[in-house]
Amino acid sequence: MGVKLRRKMRKKFQYRANSKKKLNEIKRMFNPVIECMPVRKAWNNKKSTPSNMADMGLVFDLDRDVPVQKKNEHTAVKSPKNKRKEKPTEVVQKLEEDVKKRSGKPVEVRLTNAQVEYATTMLDKYGFDYKAMARDPRNYFQDTWKQIRVKIRLFTSNPRYFVPYARERGMLKPENLETQDKEEKIDC
Structure with missing residues (x-):
């Protein structure tokens, strides 16, 4: 009896909802607007965000990849499991160059x-x-x-x-x- 009721509930159409707006929100969620040019060029829309970030040599989930160090003196700090040293990818090199260029310029604060x-x-x-x-x-x-x-x-x-x-x-x-x-x- 409960299954029939659920099926009937699903068939209702929401007239108030803007279907175009919902579709655009879903598209934006799966294909985000990326302002960083090196990342945008290397982005692959057919892959998920974590796999895209891994291919670029970037970290998607910082909590998983970098463990939190405990301040307790008695416990030893465990190092991350995957300690392989990889060569930085093109994306990482370009991001580092951008940071070096920007770091030389002082940030000017404007006052009213x-x-x-x-x-x-x-x-x-x-x-x-x-x-x-x-x-x-x-x-x-x-x-x-x-x-x-x-x-x-x-x-x-x-x-x-x-x-x-x-x-x-x-x-x-x-x-x-x-x-x-x-x-x-x-x-x-």
């Missing part, structure tokens, strides 16, 4: 005008006394003194924002100004 204004007013008023900044009425977001310290350090570490501030306040030495002007002329 409001953040720059906040940092300049706080520095003008309190110097580097972060605890006083935390008690200031302009601290609208009620940041703690450590959060304010992070914001001020971001501002002072970025020459794009801090150099004009320091020039206006006369904090830069005249010797440094001449060398910076020369560097700016060379860049243009």
Whole structure:
């Protein structure tokens, strides 16, 4: 009796469901959009994701391939079973080259005008006394003194924002100004 009921239940059509949308979701699940070009070129749509990753020399399931080391002193750490040293594939070599290229470039943090204004007013008023900044009425977001310290350090570490501030306040030495002007002329 239960089997007949199940068969009847299956025959119902869902009019609300968008079948095209469901089909596209299934396609995306099996054929993911890969933004990394070396991986995209080596990807084989006829294979599963774990086998594709293994063919490329990459790890699909990190938990299975790299065991977690226990912090207990009495237990010995077991090394992974498959300890074979394989030559890196083309995909791995290209990924490593990309990482080397990117590692040389510093990541530039951009600050909004409001953040720059906040940092300049706080520095003008309190110097580097972060605890006083935390008690200031302009601290609208009620940041703690450590959060304010992070914001001020971001501002002072970025020459794009801090150099004009320091020039206006006369904090830069005249010797440094001449060398910076020369560097700016060379860049243009």
